[in-house]
Amino acid sequence: xxxxxxxxxxxxxxxxxxxxxxxxxxxxxxxxxxxxxxxxxxxxxxxxxxxxxxxxxxxxxxxxxxxxxxxxxxxxxxxxxxxxxxxxxxxxxxxxxxxxxxxxxxxxxxxxxxxxxxxxxxxxxxxxxxxxxxxxxxxxxxxxxxxxxxxxxxxxxxxxxxxxxxxxxxxxxxxxxxxxxxxxxxxxxxxxxxxxxxxx
Numbered sequence: 001x002x003x004x005x006x007x008x009x010x011x012x013x014x015x016x017x018x019x020x021x022x023x024x025x026x027x028x029x030x031x032x033x034x035x036x037x038x039x040x041x042x043x044x045x046x047x048x049x050x051x052x053x054x055x056x057x058x059x060x061x062x063x064x065x066x067x068x069x070x071x072x073x074x075x076x077x078x079x080x081x082x083x084x085x086x087x088x089x090x091x092x093x094x095x096x097x098x099x100x101x102x103x104x105x106x107x108x109x110x111x112x113x114x115x116x117x118x119x120x121x122x123x124x125x126x127x128x129x130x131x132x133x134x135x136x137x138x139x140x141x142x143x144x145x146x147x148x149x150x151x152x153x154x155x156x157x158x159x160x161x162x163x164x165x166x167x168x169x170x171x172x173x174x175x176x177x178x179x180x181x182x183x184x185x186x187x188x189x190x191x192x193x194x195x196x197x198x199x200x
């Protein structure tokens with residue numbers, strides 16, 4: 001198995017890249033989706049989040065209000081660390097299971113906290129996708145209906161993009177259309193495929 005770590009800050013294009021890589025034939029593991037799974041009712045992180053953040057987190061259907069939780073943790077770094085201490089170990093377990101059961105030769109692990117959670121050490125190479133801040137703001141407002149102030153709070157709560165860029169093997173600048181991004185992804189995919197042994 002050849003493991004590609006894919007990371008980047010919020011609204012830079014990670015999900016779009018992950019979809020493209022899946023279409024090209026990679027097996028994808030989405031750490032963000034796993035972080036949502038582990039706090040669902042009946043899952044191991046559910047009661048821990050309620051205990052740490054209160055019953056106000058619980059919606060009428062019993063699920064945790066992730067929008068409210070996000071508003072709290074992205075305004076307060078200490079609260080964000082509390083949430084990460086609950087979620088990160090549980091997500092790491094799920095990632096290990098997915099990687100152990102992977103069936104394709106190239107696997108992409110997408111995680112916004114790839115470096116911070118120590119996951120980059122598992123990867124053969126790391127791709128970082130970047131975008132200008134104004135584009136990030138526009139995407140958050142368009143896709144998530146955020147105000148500019150709320151979007152700016154989310155972006156500013158994350159480490160500078162440059163910190164990830166310094167440690168990356170591949171940097172993809174997502175400043176144009178989806179077709180532009182696809183061309184860049186396909187070029188890197190072709191390079192990685194050349195490293196794979198030919199099928200018997």
